[in-house]
Amino acid sequence: MPRESATFGRDVIAEIQRAAETGVYDIRGWGAKRAVPHFDDLLFLGASMSRYPLEGYRERCDTDVVLGGRNARYPLHLQTPVTIAGMSFGALSAQAKEALGRGASEVGTSTTTGDGGMTPEERGESKHLVYQYLPSRYGMNPTDLRKADAIEVVLGQGAKPGGGGMLLGQKISDRVAGMRTLPAGIDQRSACRHPDWTGPDDLAIKILELREITDWEKPVYVKVGATRTYYDVKLAVAAGADVVVVDGMQGGTAATQDVFIEHVGIPTLAAIPQAALALQELGLHRHGVQLIVSGGIRSGADVAKAMALGADAVAIGTAALIALGDNSPRYAAEYEALGSAAGSYDDFQDGRDPAGITTQDPELAARLDPVEGGRRLANYLRVLTMEAQTIARACGKAHLRHLEPDDLVALTVEAAAMARVPLAGTNWIPGTGDAAQRSSTRGGAEHA
């Protein structure tokens, strides 16, 4: 049998040949596709003798969350901790943005603008709208800032921590170009650093300015891509963040170099405990400063696991687009015509999305009915919330926020080390050096 190389597999060979042929690096959407330790590597310890469960569908398990009460006059009160992550008009069609607003509003959660400003459609349909403050400041203006319900200062995202953005010319319609004050049809670059501040000391003054402009009404979030999360969270809090958003490497993007997506940043699983520890050491965890986690949230189990590890809320992006119809088998033939497949399509940069979501083509965009899209998203958000409640009740929790690391064990050594919970059946948490001090009530053997 001919032997394939484990180092130079078929996909590697194809990429080398593609690079040699075209002379450009691969740019795509979506997030990291490689397998990394994730929520699937964790399990909950449901109640039995040592814990008392709540009756499913009978006893309350609350899901609400208040975000940004540290400094803002008007913090956000959300009915579910599952929020919609920042995605731009430009990357997404106006219809998709409207659908996200409709779906989020129907279940009482927030949606978020992106790199390109606020559209009337999403403001109009979003009960709680978070306005992103990005390095490019495309479309940034004080009128929209005051219309927002919260402000998210973006330092980075999980798909490309340390990198700026790009929106390729094929998606720059006249409307998108106008909102960004740039010519239509050119490739638009977004800077990786903010133009008027560098470092946490400056950021503190920038946040002060944003509060002054909005009369201290709005919560101010700081979003970071997951890398040196422990330090980044501490610095974000020191700079005055009311809410810290940590986006793991599985978090999506509209257009980024593949090499960046797959090789920069750390998994969401590894980031949450670092962020929670930073907040705990500051005495602000679970009260004071909230933690929102994103990057690979797919199910209510993922929501519950993220919250058990320390998140106060989560944000979904890729999953929300899938709920709207992204990668639907309904368009299988069209995905194949583009050289992709339903389930693999990630050319969000290309503007030819058959589902009409990541495009500015009027005919394609018209395929997505914002009302129907909103209904689908609301359904999905309800399912996520109910699934998380199911797990929380089984762990004896009357609120999702009461989930804790003690409710979790890991299936692999890697996940145990990253999530800082014991390997299932043991009391061993690799890397902590204090295994003997860990409680055996986490599903571990008494004297393992």
Add this chain to the structure above:
Amino acid sequence: METVSFDLATTPVRALNAELHDPAVKSYEVLHPDGAHAVAAGIDTGIAVEIRGHVGYYCAGMNDGGSVTVHGNAATGLAENMMSGTVRITGDASQSAGATAHGGLLVIEGSASMRCGISMKGVDIVVGGSVGPMSAFMAQAGRMVVCGDAGDGLGDSIYEARLYVRGRVGELGADCVEKELRDEHRAELAELLAAAGLDHDPAEFRRYGSARRLYHFQSEQAEAY
């Protein structure tokens, strides 16, 4: 016209800005700013504000219609993201003056530090003195007039903004080139100088703008990135 005075030695900036966002009069005076940050940030009406002394970061940030004069120097981010109105400073401005500003007129009678006009999106900036390195970086739209010299990296990755410099220019930034100064440019330059209260001869200036070679990514231009 009645002028209301705020003394920042005894009144917090927060109280000043709250008043400026809901103004009772058309004219304000600010005393003893002493380097305070975000002074007169977020003005959204056509009020006039005279600030007597040096200010900290983000003075007149996101100004939308106000007429703000600083009698002193300013730290980082003077008139950042201005939408409309006028901001004038009699002294020097630190980094990122006029950053991302969409409109209005920013007049710096002294000199400006690095990154003046970074990512400008339609503002007019007139600098009586010189500007530091990397000014007009990624400048998208608007006009910048520099009556003195410009540091290295002027107009790096510039889009459609127009730059006019009277003195020496360091090494130009990527994709920024000198362009012909035609009659329409001399005319708009004369208007900008007049608006700033300066009487230089427009013919003494040179014009710079985008070569538009980086508008579409190509790996053959990798050295420019």
